[in-house]
Amino acid sequence: xxxxxxxxxxxxxxxxxxxxxxxxxxxxxxxxxxxxxxxxxxxxxxxxxxxxxxxxxxxxxxxxxxxxxxxxxxxxxxxxxxxxxxxxxxxxxxxxxxxxxxxxxxxxxxxxxxxxxxxxxxxxxxxxxxxxxxxxxxxxxxxxxxxxxxxxxxxxxxxxxxxxxxxxxxxxxxxxxxxxxxxxxxxxxxxxxxxxxxxxxxxxxxxxxxxxxxxxxxxxxxxxxxxxxxxxxxxxxxxxxxxxxxxxxxxxxxxxxxxxxxxxxxxxxxxxxxxxxxxxxxxxxxxxxxxxxxxxxxxxxxxxxxxxxxxxxxxxxxxxxxxxxxxxxxxxxxxxxxxxxxxxxxxxxxxxxxxxxxxxxxxxxxxxxxxxxxxxxxxxxx
Amino acid sequence: xxxxxxxxxxxxxxxxxxxxxxxxxxxxxxxxxxxxxxxxxxxxxxxxxxxxxxxxxxxxxxxxxxxxxxxxxxxxxxxxxxxxxxxxxxxxxxxxxxxxxxxxxxxxxxxxxxxxxxxxxxxxxxxxxxxxxxxxxxxxxxxxxxxxxxxxxxxxxxxxxxxxxxxxxxxxxxxxxxxxxxxxxxxxxxxxxxxxxxxxxxxxxxxxxxxxxxx
Numbered sequence: 001x002x003x004x005x006x007x008x009x010x011x012x013x014x015x016x017x018x019x020x021x022x023x024x025x026x027x028x029x030x031x032x033x034x035x036x037x038x039x040x041x042x043x044x045x046x047x048x049x050x051x052x053x054x055x056x057x058x059x060x061x062x063x064x065x066x067x068x069x070x071x072x073x074x075x076x077x078x079x080x081x082x083x084x085x086x087x088x089x090x091x092x093x094x095x096x097x098x099x100x101x102x103x104x105x106x107x108x109x110x111x112x113x114x115x116x117x118x119x120x121x122x123x124x125x126x127x128x129x130x131x132x133x134x135x136x137x138x139x140x141x142x143x144x145x146x147x148x149x150x151x152x153x154x155x156x157x158x159x160x161x162x163x164x165x166x167x168x169x170x171x172x173x174x175x176x177x178x179x180x181x182x183x184x185x186x187x188x189x190x191x192x193x194x195x196x197x198x199x200x201x202x203x204x205x206x207x208x209x210x211x212x213x214x215x216x217x218x219x220x221x222x223x224x225x226x227x228x229x230x231x232x233x234x235x236x237x238x239x240x241x242x243x244x245x246x247x248x249x250x251x252x253x254x255x256x257x258x259x260x261x262x263x264x265x266x267x268x269x270x271x272x273x274x275x276x277x278x279x280x281x282x283x284x285x286x287x288x289x290x291x292x293x294x295x296x297x298x299x300x301x302x303x304x305x306x307x308x309x310x311x312x313x314x315x316x317x318x319x320x321x322x323x324x325x326x327x328x329x330x331x332x333x334x335x336x337x338x339x340x341x342x343x344x345x346x347x348x349x350x351x352x353x354x355x356x357x358x359x360x361x362x363x364x365x366x367x368x369x370x371x372x373x374x375x376x377x378x379x380x381x382x
Numbered sequence: 383x384x385x386x387x388x389x390x391x392x393x394x395x396x397x398x399x400x401x402x403x404x405x406x407x408x409x410x411x412x413x414x415x416x417x418x419x420x421x422x423x424x425x426x427x428x429x430x431x432x433x434x435x436x437x438x439x440x441x442x443x444x445x446x447x448x449x450x451x452x453x454x455x456x457x458x459x460x461x462x463x464x465x466x467x468x469x470x471x472x473x474x475x476x477x478x479x480x481x482x483x484x485x486x487x488x489x490x491x492x493x494x495x496x497x498x499x500x501x502x503x504x505x506x507x508x509x510x511x512x513x514x515x516x517x518x519x520x521x522x523x524x525x526x527x528x529x530x531x532x533x534x535x536x537x538x539x540x541x542x543x544x545x546x547x548x549x550x551x552x553x554x555x556x557x558x559x560x561x562x563x564x565x566x567x568x569x570x571x572x573x574x575x576x577x578x579x580x581x582x583x584x585x586x587x588x589x590x591x592x593x594x595x596x597x
Contacts, residue, residue: 296492298475298479299493299496299537300464300467300493300496303464
């Protein structure tokens, strides 16, 4: 028995430790994977038409028409298509700065809120409000801080500082004009445009714009499965330009999940084998000591009492092993958390680990209780 | 309590083999608590089988065995469970069923741990009166057959019982020791007001019996 118990303990330790590490890593890194993609939805890309020399002459060609939209939507791998709306009126922003007034021409676009990677309470607009929130690309700030400010000896600006600055936005068209108070409420790492709330843009295009037609030159396309091989082929054939990096991160997340699943299945196999091994060992031991157990039963011991010793031994060993495996998994987690934390702050502690270990322990105890009493019951012919 | 046998026959014996039996294939055989039954037969006639059927170690029989308890003047059937071996039936097996690795004392204590019927001191004294003093601490495997039989007898009385089943109990001991054993067991039987079913090749005179049956 001791040799079998040691063998069992080692295989179980190995299997459970891997299971716990993989499961915990999955829980820990899932937000990281989803954050990268989720904001920009699991498998979403920005699609625009390729700009060629012919299209520069006739600008109409860069817009998507109904037919092209329909064609895209009916593809099997496409889940959803959303449009970038652009403003069809002229806008400018002005800022007063120590008595000096600076002004610049602007453009606006909007996307459906669900595609936005910025969470802000201020991202609302209604027709009675004079406040207009704006989101600009993260790159604009980088461009200023690391390019412009550097070469012009100007101070650098943080995101928090930037969101404190208020400025005015002038909207003009159709012989009407309006002034809004405005602030930058967020920086988008994903959408390369100056964004205003969609409700504002739709209203303003009617109010100030050339017409009620909202034309789109860029689309947001969501795929069912970004790794679908037909996607690149389709876009290539239709002269469409897609943001490849988004697809890459989708692939990465997919590969990550597959790898996790693979390791998990192997670990699970190891655990199941160790269980089979220990149950078989008990069976062999019981058969070897057949007369002993039959005698015990004959003088009045119940099968439960006879099985108790083996059940207890295996249970104690299993629980100890699972606790050790949990400590090992904690330690391994410490190793990668240190590295991951440097680039991405992991939210929450590892509360899943003890929970999973607990569930696993309960499961094993139930299995062993059943298996040992069944072996003894069969032996004594109960 | 009474034990009632109806048309009992071992499955592995033919009808002609059990013909003329007072027990096998008889429609109504009753063993009453407080009475002593002697069941005689030659070897191979199913003496041990009968006791095994009653005790529950074998189920290879046709017919029914019922345990009836008198309650308010009415008889009520009681289902035989594993706990019968602890507080209703005591069985001195022919092959003794001792644990050879354990000592004489440990063998008895193992049973007594289930029943908590005697104190350790009482058990020690009973064994000391039956075995040479240096044998108490030796493993049962090193004891003679007669000595083992005494250990089994002590173990058999370490529990409350309504019936004592004795399977050729004195086959391995001399007449003098047989008397000693019989007295010890019968004292306990009388104290508990229990019934006895004892099997033997030939009628034994160490135990005074009320009913004699041929198998």
